Amino acid sequence: MDANTLLHIAREVIARVPMCFAITVDPNGEANARIVQPSALSDEWSVRFMTDRRSRKVEEIERSGRMTLAYQDDPGGAYVTLIGQAKIIGDVAVKEAVWKPASFRWHPGGPTDPNVVLIEFSTDRIELWSSPHGVTPDPAKGLWAAFLVREAAGWRHGTTGRHSTAT
Numbered sequence: 504m505d506a507n508t509l510l511h512i513a514r515e516v517i518a519r520v521p522m523c524f525a526i527t528v529d530p531n532g533e534a535n536a537r538i539v540q541p542s543a544l545s546d547e548w549s550v551r552f553m554t555d556r557r558s559r560k561v562e563e564i565e566r567s568g569r570m571t572l573a574y575q576d577d578p579g580g581a582y583v584t585l586i587g588q589a590k591i592i593g594d595v596a597v598k599e600a601v602w603k604p605a606s607f608r609w610h611p612g613g614p615t616d617p618n619v620v621l622i623e624f625s626t627d628r629i630e631l632w633s634s635p636h637g638v639t640p641d642p643a644k645g646l647w648a649a650f651l652v653r654e655a656a657g658w659r660h661g662t663t664g665r666h667s668t669a670t
Contacts, residue, residue, distance in 0.1 A: 506660040512636045516581045517544050517574050526571040527563035548626035556618045564589045580634035587627040593620050628652050
């Protein structure tokens, strides 16, 4: 499958999954995962979500600038993992522009609360598996998911084997 087809399939899977795991890595190299409810995926493959400045994920993002988002679609037999850069935004005007009333449940201080921050995530790499679309690995070649890497010229499609996480 070409890169555009894989990008389309990844968008379909993500659109069906309202929440995902946000995964960061602590200073000891241990992965920490928690559920978040991100915004809809943008055309540029970015998402945003609110969180508390005092959380472990903010500390880990501040240290590394990296995060992974994992979307699992059990009924559809598919998953998409987005790997990329994460930024912490505390600007009140930016938070107010994207604030939703439902956010008060988790952040009762609202967008003006200095402990409420916006995480802005931008995708560098995509990994996916979708049984209904035939995007599954060939066991004879190793059980590697399909992957795409963002380059200056666009998305490069990888088919099998190990790949670099450096971008």
